[in-house]
Each structure stands twice: as C-alpha cells, then as structure tokens.
Amino acid sequence: MTDAANTSVLIVGAGGAGLSLSLLLEQHGVSSILVERRVDVSWLPRARNLNFRTLEVFRGLGLEKEVLAAGTHVSRTVRKDSLAASGHQDFPSIEDILRVTDHPEALSPEPMFWYCPQSVTEPLLGAAARERGCDIRYGLELVSFTQDSAGVTATVSDRATGAQTVLRADYLVAADGAHSHVREQLGVPVAGKGVLEEHYIFVYFRAPWADVVRGYESDAVLIDRPGVRGFFLITDPDRGMFLIQQDFEQEYTPEHCRELILDGIGVPDLPVEVVEIAHWRPAQQVAERFRVGRVFLAGDAAHTMPPKLGMGVNTAIAGVHNLAWKLAAVLHKQAGDALLDTYEVERHPIAALISRQSLVGPAATLITGGEDDALLPAEERVSMFSLIIGNRYRSRAVLSEPPAHPAPDGVELLNGPEDLTGVPGTRIPHGGLARNGESISPLDLFDGQFVLLTGPEGAPWTNAAPEAAAATGVRVAAYRLGPDADLRDPDGKWWAATGLPADGVLLARPDGIVAWRTDALPADPTSVLTATLTAILARDS
Ligand SMILES: Cc1cc2nc3c(=O)[nH]c(=O)nc-3n(C[C@H](O)[C@H](O)[C@H](O)COP(=O)(O)OP(=O)(O)OC[C@H]3O[C@@H](n4cnc5c(N)ncnc54)[C@H](O)[C@@H]3O)c2cc1C
Numbered sequence: 001m002t003d004a005a006n007t008s009v010l011i012v013g014a015g016g017a018g019l020s021l022s023l024l025l026e027q028h029g030v031s032s033i034l035v036e037r038r039v040d041v042s043w044l045p046r047a048r049n050l051n052f053r054t055l056e057v058f059r060g061l062g063l064e065k066e067v068l069a070a071g072t073h074v075s076r077t078v079r080k081d082s083l084a085a086s087g088h089q090d091f092p093s094i095e096d097i098l099r100v101t102d103h104p105e106a107l108s109p110e111p112m113f114w115y116c117p118q119s120v121t122e123p124l125l126g127a128a129a130r131e132r133g134c135d136i137r138y139g140l141e142l143v144s145f146t147q148d149s150a151g152v153t154a155t156v157s158d159r160a161t162g163a164q165t166v167l168r169a170d171y172l173v174a175a176d177g178a179h180s181h182v183r184e185q186l187g188v189p190v191a192g193k194g195v196l197e198e199h200y201i202f203v204y205f206r207a208p209w210a211d212v213v214r215g216y217e218s219d220a221v222l223i224d225r226p227g228v229r230g231f232f233l234i235t236d237p238d239r240g241m242f243l244i245q246q247d248f249e250q251e252y253t254p255e256h257c258r259e260l261i262l263d264g265i266g267v268p269d270l271p272v273e274v275v276e277i278a279h280w281r282p283a284q285q286v287a288e289r290f291r292v293g294r295v296f297l298a299g300d301a302a303h304t305m306p307p308k309l310g311m312g313v314n315t316a317i318a319g320v321h322n323l324a325w326k327l328a329a330v331l332h333k334q335a336g337d338a339l340l341d342t343y344e345v346e347r348h349p350i351a352a353l354i355s356r357q358s359l360v361g362p363a364a365t366l367i368t369g370g371e372d373d374a375l376l377p378a379e380e381r382v383s384m385f386s387l388i389i390g391n392r393y394r395s396r397a398v399l400s401e402p403p404a405h406p407a408p409d410g411v412e413l414l415n416g417p418e419d420l421t422g423v424p425g426t427r428i429p430h431g432g433l434a435r436n437g438e439s440i441s442p443l444d445l446f447d448g449q450f451v452l453l454t455g456p457e458g459a460p461w462t463n464a465a466p467e468a469a470a471a472t473g474v475r476v477a478a479y480r481l482g483p484d485a486d487l488r489d490p491d492g493k494w495w496a497a498t499g500l501p502a503d504g505v506l507l508a509r510p511d512g513i514v515a516w517r518t519d520a521l522p523a524d525p526t527s528v529l530t531a532t533l534t535a536i537l538a539r540d541s
Contacts, residue, residue, distance in 0.1 A: 007033045007135070008331050010154055010169035012142045012182060014038070016047065016118065017299025017316035018175035019125035021324055022134045023061050027448050028328030028510075032134065033167060035156050037141035041126050047118045047313035048075060048220070048233065049094055053388050053427075054314045055110035056512070057321045060446055063128055064110065070124055071116030072218050079222045082266025083212045083232060088221070097362040098309065098384045107389070107417045108430050109441040115218050117235045118313065140165075142182070145172060147294045171327060172295045175320070178283060180301035186292045192285035192355060193375070196306065199246035203257045204276040210237035212267055223264040232264060239275070252277055282306035284359055286352045290344035296323060303351040308361025311354050311387065319347050325448070325510035326397075329537055334473040336541030342395040349411045354387050382413060390414040392425035397509065397536050399424060399516040422498040424516055428508045431494035435487055442494070448510050449475035450533070455495050456482030457502035460525045468529035472537060476507075507532065 009025055011018045014036035025032045050058075050067070058064045078088040094113050104112045129136055143164065145154040152172040157164050174182030183190075213221075213234045221232045230244035242261050250256070254274040261272050286303045290296060299316030323343045329335035359375040383390065392412040414420065420429045428451070430441050445451045450469075454461040458480050465478035479487040481495050489495050498506060498517070506517035507529075515536045522528045534540065 006151075006168045007031050008170050009033075009327060010035070010152060010167055010172045011175055012172065013175035013177055013299070013301070014041070014122070014126065014136060014138065015175060015177060015299060015316070016121065016125070016313040017301075017320050018173075019122060019129055019136075020057065020317045021173060021175060021298065021320040022129045022136060023063075023125065023132065024057075024320060024324035025328065026129070026132050026134050027061060028324060028332075029448075030324075030328045030331055033169070034129075034134065034136045035140040035142055035167075036136070036138045037159060039139045039159065041123045041138075042118065047121075047307070047310065048115060048235075049113045049310045050116050050121070051114075051310075051314045051388050052100070052104070052108040052110040052112050054317045055114055056108060056443055057317055059110065059443065060512075061128075063124070066124060066128070067116055067121065068111075068114060070120050071114050073111050073114055075113075075115030076216075076219045077222065078216070078219055079224055081225050082223060082264060083209070083216070083221060084266030088216075091222075094310070094362075100383075100385045100388060101417050103417065106430070107420070109443060113310075117218075117233075119235050121313075142176070145182070145185070145295075147172070152294050170294065170331060173298050173320075173323070173327075174295060174301045175298045175316070176301050178285075178300040178304040180297065182295065183287055183297055183301050186295060186297075188287045188289050188292060188297065190285040190287050191352075192283075192304075193359065194285055195281045195283045196359075196375075198282055198306075199248075200280045200282075201244045201246050201252050201257070202276075202278040202280055203242040203244070203252075203261060203274060204239070204278070205242065205258075205261055205272050205274050206239045207261070207265070207270055207272040208238055209240065209265060209267075209270065212265055212270070213237075213240075228260055228263045230260065230264060246279070252279075282308075284355050286348070286355050290319075290348055291340065296340075296343060298323060302347075303355050305355040305358035306361070307358070309354075309358045309384070309387070310361075311358055314388070315351055315354050319343075319351065321511050322347055328448075328510075329474065332473065334539075335537035336539050338538035338541030339397060339536075342393075342397040342538075345395040346393040346397070350387075350391050350393075353382070353391075353411045357382060357387060385416060386413045389427055390416065390419070392423065393513060394425055396538060397515060398513070399532060399535060422500070422506045422514050422517060424514050426514055428506075428512050428514055429494065429497060431497070432490065433481070433487055433494060434490055443512060445477060445479065446508070446510060446512055449477050450510060450515075451508045452476055452478040452505060452529075453487075453495075453508070454478070454480050454505040455500060455502040456480065456485065458505055458521070460503070460521060461505045461529070464525035464529050467526045468533055471530045472533040472539065474533060474537065476533075507536075509536065 009032040011034040077091040233241045462478040469476040481489040503521040504519040
C-alpha cells in the first residue's frame with residue numbers, strides 16, 4: 001500500500017455529478033482528486049436531455065458552447081413500425097410535454113431543454129476537466145474510508161493491479177451513484193417509495209445502423225407492432241440502446257434480444273452485437289442526510305429518481321453547483337463550517353420534491369401506456385418551472401424573509417417566471433443588460449464570486465464592496481446599473497422588476513442565488529455589507 005499526496009476534496013464517481021464538481025472546484029481554485037472505478041468514460045446513453053439550469057451551470061464554466069455544439073435541440077419521440085420502415089408518427093416534443101414557460105427567452109439565456117446524452121456529456125466534461133488540470137483517475141475504486149476532525153482517509157484500489165493507495169482529503173464527496181457504498185458505509189437511511197414495481201430491460205448493442213437511423217440521429221423511436229414493442233434510444237452511428245418493458249413469460253437471452261433488435265430495426269442481416277442486457281427497475285429514494293461530518297452525498301447517491309421527467313442528472317448538477325462554492329469558501333478560510341450545513345438544508349427539500357414528482361411523467365406514459373395515478377395523485381403535481389427553478393431556498397446562507405408559497409413537500413414554490421424578481425433564495429433573474437456595448441445576461445457576471453447589483457443611485461454600495469470583500473476574504477464583483485454606469489439596463493426594466501429603489505441593492509452568491517437585498521441605503525454601507533457577508537458565510541460559526 002502506498003501513501004499519495006493530500007488533496008482538498010476527494011470525489012468518488014465520474015458521472016455527471018462528480019465530473020461537474022471537479023470542474024466547479026477547479027474554477028474556485030480548489031484541488032480535488034476524482035476516482036472512478038470504471039476504466040474509462042461511460043458511453044451508456046442514459047440521461048438524454050439537459051435543462052436550462054444545467055446549461056447555465058455549464059455557461060458559468062465556459063462550456064456552454066461546447067455542450068450546445070455537441071447536442072441538438074431537436075430530440076423527437078416518434079413511433080415507427082420498424083426503423084427501416086418509411087414514415088413515422090410524431091409524439092409531442094419534450095418542450096411541449098415538459099413546458100416550462102411560454103416565454104423562455106425571458107427566463108434564461110439558454111434553451112429550455114437541450115438534447116445531449118450522457119454518452120456525449122460525460123466525455124466532454126471529462127476532457128474539459130483534464131484540459132483544466134483536474135486530477136481524474138479512472139480504474140480506481142474507493143474501498144473504504146474513515147474520517148476524523150481534520151479530514152478523511154480513504155483507501156482506493158487500482159482495479160487492474162489490485163494495488164491499494166491511501167488518500168487523505170479535507171472532504172469527501174460521494175457522487176458514487178444510486179447504489180452508493182459511501183452512503184451505506186455511513187449508515188445513512190433513505191426514504192421514499194424505493195424500487196418501483198416497474199420492470200425494464202435495457203439492451204445495449206453495437207450495430208452499423210447509421211444508414212437506417214438517418215434523419216432520426218438524436219431521437220427516441222418507439223417500435224410498436226405485434227411481436228416487438230420498445231424504444232430505440234439513438235445516440236451514436238454504431239451503437240444504441242433498446243428499452244423494453246419486461247414480459248415475465250420471456251427469458252431475455254442475448255439471442256432473443258438480438259432478434260428483437262433486428263425485428264425492430266427491420267434489416268434482417270444487419271450485424272448486431274448485444275453488449276449488455278440489464279434488468280432495471282426505477283427507484284425513488286432520498287438519503288435522509290446529505291452530510292455526515294466531512295462527507296457529502298451528491299447526485300444519485302443523495303437522491304435517486306425515476307427518469308420520467310428527465311431530472312436525474314440535472315438535479316445532480318444543481319446539487320454540486322450548490323456545494324462547490326461552499327466547500328471552496330470553507331477551504332479558503334472565508335467561511336465557517338456551518339455554511340456547509342446549508343447544502344443539505346437547501347438541497348434536501350427540493351431534491352425530495354423532484355424525486356417524488358418523478359414518480360410520474362411522460363416517459364412512463366409512452367412505454368407503459370399510462371401513468372399510475374396512485375404513485376402521485378394529479379392534485380399533488382407541480383410544474384416543471386417549479387422543479388427546475390421556481391423554488392426558493394431558506395437557510396442561514398439566505399438573508400431576509402419575504403413570504404413565498406408553500407408546497408406539500410415543504411418547498412417554497414414560486415407561481416411563475418414573473419416571481420423571479422431577485423427575492424432572496426431564488427436564482428437571480430435573467431434579462432438583457434449591456435456591458436461595453438454588448439448584451440449580456442446577469443448570469444454572465446458570475447465566475448466564482450459574489451455579485452452585488454445596485455440601482456442608478458447606488459454608488460455608495462459599489463464603493464463599499466471592495467472593503468467588505470477585503471474584510472471577509474471573498475471576491476465581490478459590484479455593478480451599478482444606470483445610463484452612465486458600467487452595466488447598462490437599456491430600458492430600465494431589469495432593475496424595475498426587482499422592485500428595489502434606485503439606491504437599493506441585491507447581493508447574489510457565487511451560485512447565482514440571491515442571498516440578500518435591501519431597499520434602505522444605510523449611513524455606513526461598508527459595515528452593513530461586511531456584516532451581511534459575514535452572516536451568509538457563517539464566519540462566526
Ligand atoms: C434509462 C435512463 C434514462 C435517464 N434519463 C435521464 C434524463 O433524460 N435526464 C436526467 O437528468 N437524468 C436521466 N437519468 C438519470 C441519470 O442517468 C442519473 O441521475 C445520473 O447519471 C446521476 O449522476 P451521478 O453522477 O449522480 O451518478 P452516476 O452517473 O451513476 O455515476 C456514479 C459513478 O460512480 C462510480 N462509482 C460507484 N462506486 C464507486 C467506487 N466505490 N469507487 C469509484 N467509483 C465508483 C460509478 O462507476 C459511476 O460512474 C436517466 C437514467 C436512466 C437509467
């Protein structure tokens with residue numbers, strides 16, 4: 001056994017959560033080591049659609065253009081007799097089924113949904129992370145760990161050689177998926193419906209099917225005729241996945257699966273190689289705790305959900321976006337330990353809500369032919385807007401308390417995009433600002449720092465920001481909006497929508513969540529701002 005260098009954060013698992021966290025920590029200047037037991041990036045096309053909030057996170061990482069270029073906004077769901085058959089029947093598009101708003105351009109600079117399957121996203125994130133110097137180690141499995149008051153000691157095993165290495169880190173983030181061993185080892189119980197009474201077979205296969213899927217390259221194609229019923233998920237020209245609802249009378253041998261696939265493709269002599277047959281049942285479960293001492297649960301390890309609303313990886317990335325800046329602030333000694341508690345306080349309620357809401361959804365309707373109303377009664381369902389962005393954090397990292405609208409699961413929900421007005425606990429509103437003659441979104445002002453925005457008469461606030469930042473050690477980018485200011489609000493609408501006066505101010509955290517606002521200009525803005533940052537950062541904890 002060898003001892004390796006220390007790191008600040010040990011990340012376990014290179015799925016969407018782990019890879020995104022690695023990139024986010026790098027942006028915050030935090031060292032990390034990511035260990036992944038697979039020998040290489042996964043090509044399995046599981047999550048297909050990224051939502052706009054995930055794209056906003058990638059935008060903040062400077063990766064949005066690459067992700068958009070690697071995917072497409074057109075991912076149709078169609079029905080055909082076989083892939084080779086001519087013509088198809090269209091199902092409503094994902095944008096229509098999961099409609100977030102009638103005015104997407106007012107909500108986000110990003111498209112509401114973008115088709116970019118996990119088999120494309122993960123290699124892209126992995127390559128970007130490596131390019132930026134992130135330490136990502138495939139073929140290494142976390143075997144065990146212990147924690148003490150100063151850090152975490154982990155033993156990882158090289159899957160090829162069996163050689164074991166001890167790693168020491170300040171914190172461990174378990175992004176090790178739905179069957180998280182870290183969660184098990186911590187003894188954290190899970191709550192929820194558990195594994196559902198739904199049985200599917202995933203058949204992963206290789207086949208030179210480019211000609212036959214031409215025109216459907218990013219689509220989900222339902223083959224539905226006597227003898228064969230299932231979805232082809234098309235992502236690559238030489239491999240794919242066939243998703244079947246399990247028939248208990250049937251044994252799913254490789255030969256039978258190959259026959260089904262050939263039948264579904266409709267080209268009898270196509271060389272199809274079945275790579276893997278996985279029996280799969282969706283699960284809905286949420287860990288009761290997301291933090292135990294120096295160990296955090298993230299992504300599916302913290303919250304598993306059926307893929308019926310396509311929220312799994314999106315929720316995973318939203319979670320690590322919430323966690324990354326907090327870890328960085330504590331590791332850089334800008335924040336107190338209690339800031340780290342707010343990860344669970346903020347993310348647990350919304351993740352639990354999303355997980356439960358994912359019990360029903362359009363993906364299930366198509367394959368099973370109907371939704372199970374008993375899983376989630378219609379009157380308890382909330383909108384995609386609420387799940388993705390229309391909800392409000394309450395924690396000690398969010399100050400001031402105007403009321404919001406409670407939901408059954410205890411999450412405060414907003415009615416619609418018009419409620420995103422810079423209320424503390426919500427994502428800063430998008431809108432058309434201008435800097436140096438170029439149009440930008442307020443979301444573009446973030447690159448790992450706090451952002452202070454004030455109205456045309458708020459110069460005392462922008463003057464106060466450098467001193468308050470120096471006193472607390474964090475970076476604060478301060479902007480005054482006005483005709484003669486660096487940041488212009490061309491028609492004055494953005495600031496007006498916040499409802500703040502010309503000398504009011506709002507302060508957003510590095511994750512774009514508004515942490516505080518006031519409409520009163522105090523005699524000493526520097527000390528008010530310093531005290532505010534001190535409170536948000538839990539520096540007194
Ligand atoms: C059919 C299907 C369709 C889906 N569609 C969507 C969708 O459209 N949109 C969406 O948002 N979500 C979707 N999901 C869900 C999505 O795939 C998951 O939510 C997402 O992959 C979770 O990411 P993660 O990083 O938390 O975990 P994972 O992607 O599961 O990654 C965990 C990683 O940890 C590694 N690991 C585990 N244990 C160890 C260990 N001890 N040491 C080292 N490494 C370890 C694993 O090898 C794995 O690579 C779908 C899922 C399925 C099955």
